[in-house]
Amino acid sequence: MAESAPAFKTQMVQKSVQELVLNGDELPENYIHKDRDGGDLDVPLVEIPVVNLGLLKSLSISKEELQKLRSALSTWGCIQLINHGMTPSFLDEVREVTKQFFALPMEEKQKYSRDAESADGIEGYGNDKILSEKQILNGTERLHITLNPEQRKLKFWPENPKVFRDILNDYTIKLSMVIEIILTAMARSLDLEDNCFLDQYGKEGKMNAGFNYYPKCPRPDLVIGIEEHTDAAAITFLLQDNEVEGLQFQKDNQWFKVPIIPEALLIIVGDQAEIMSNGIFKSPVHRVVTNSERERISLAVFFLPGFNEEIGPIDRLVDESRPRLYKKVKNYVSIYFENYKQRKRPIEAVKI
Ligand SMILES: O=C(O)CCC(=O)C(=O)O
Numbered sequence: 001m002a003e004s005a006p007a008f009k010t011q012m013v014q015k016s017v018q019e020l021v022l023n024g025d026e027l028p029e030n031y032i033h034k035d036r037d038g039g040d041l042d043v044p045l046v047e048i049p050v051v052n053l054g055l056l057k058s059l060s061i062s063k064e065e066l067q068k069l070r071s072a073l074s075t076w077g078c079i080q081l082i083n084h085g086m087t088p089s090f091l092d093e094v095r096e097v098t099k100q101f102f103a104l105p106m107e108e109k110q111k112y113s114r115d116a117e118s119a120d121g122i123e124g125y126g127n128d129k130i131l132s133e134k135q136i137l138n139g140t141e142r143l144h145i146t147l148n149p150e151q152r153k154l155k156f157w158p159e160n161p162k163v164f165r166d167i168l169n170d171y172t173i174k175l176s177m178v179i180e181i182i183l184t185a186m187a188r189s190l191d192l193e194d195n196c197f198l199d200q201y202g203k204e205g206k207m208n209a210g211f212n213y214y215p216k217c218p219r220p221d222l223v224i225g226i227e228e229h230t231d232a233a234a235i236t237f238l239l240q241d242n243e244v245e246g247l248q249f250q251k252d253n254q255w256f257k258v259p260i261i262p263e264a265l266l267i268i269v270g271d272q273a274e275i276m277s278n279g280i281f282k283s284p285v286h287r288v289v290t291n292s293e294r295e296r297i298s299l300a301v302f303f304l305p306g307f308n309e310e311i312g313p314i315d316r317l318v319d320e321s322r323p324r325l326y327k328k329v330k331n332y333v334s335i336y337f338e339n340y341k342q343r344k345r346p347i348e349a350v351k352i
């Protein structure tokens with residue numbers, strides 16, 4: 001969700017749910033969902049299609065796999081990607097450093113806190129920024145870092161655990177290879193030129209990592225992990241906790257839980273891919289519910305087109321039967337946050 005929020009003032013990081021629980025404090029008003037619920041854990045399971053990356057990248061690319069990709073991205077807006085070149089043990093290492101970081105004492109984590117002063121104060125460790133008085137806070141702690149080598153701000157990259165930086169560097173290299181194959185396959189699945197999506201993602205495309213930690217929550221009926229949202233990215237690669245569920249997708253006003261496939265990466269369509277595909281691919285509404293028994297982690301990597309890149313519906317996807325649905329936009333992320341803050345669905349703001 002919170003891929004990058006340039007130019008928002010950050011208030012001081014307030015006490016996290018974890019601290020409140022440890023101290024035995026009452027949950028403050030702004031964590032409580034009065035008008036809605038914290039989310040039911042017991043909802044039906046969504047069968048998300050499993051797509052094999054090996055079959056998408058071969059020269060004699062499998063028509064069947066492309067069809068599966070197209071149909072999944074235009075209904076649920078996501079796939080479970082397997083055979084992506086990362087071993088299950090490597091993915092476990094990524095999960096492990098994430099868990100180890102969040103398990104550190106608060107003073108240690110706060111060495112990487114978001115800067116209250118910096119204009120692009122999204123990067124770093126913290127919990128929800130307070131953007132408006134009406135806001136309901138999420139029961140999560142986060143660490144946001146930019147992965148692109150030339151744009152990294154190492155002061156936000158944990159040195160503890162010791163292997164954190166090396167593993168994240170490896171993960172960045174591996175994901176950069178996968179994103180090219182996915183964006184190319186997405187184009188092929190719609191019978192477009194291979195580079196259509198890649199060109200809009202641009203050379204300055206950003207990879208922002210959002211590490212999420214959801215502590216055990218005493219009142220999962222009242223506190224949401226991450227409230228319902230769509231992602232502002234073109235595409236999100238989500239590494240889920242390998243044991244604890246919590247992610248849910250909304251379809252036809254009903255919530256469905258996402259199953260865990262430990263060796264898979266969950267690929268989610270973001271608003272910008274919905275815009276580029278002229279609404280064919282769907283950016284799904286999703287949320288995370290909390291749990292009183294077990295903590296949970298996840299790592300979302302958001303692929304964002306360069307902020308100077310103009311994105312918009314690909315011409316070949318616009319015709320009489322499918323008129324242009326979205327305007328061309330630059331820096332969609334700032335439009336996203338402006339609307340998100342007012343509790344509006346951001347993509348509506350760029351509809352024609
Ligand atoms: O924790 C998860 O499974 C999802 C997180 C998410 O939706 C986000 O960070 O945008």
Ligand SMILES: [Fe+2]
Pocket residue numbers: 001229230231286300
């Ligand atoms: Fe999300």
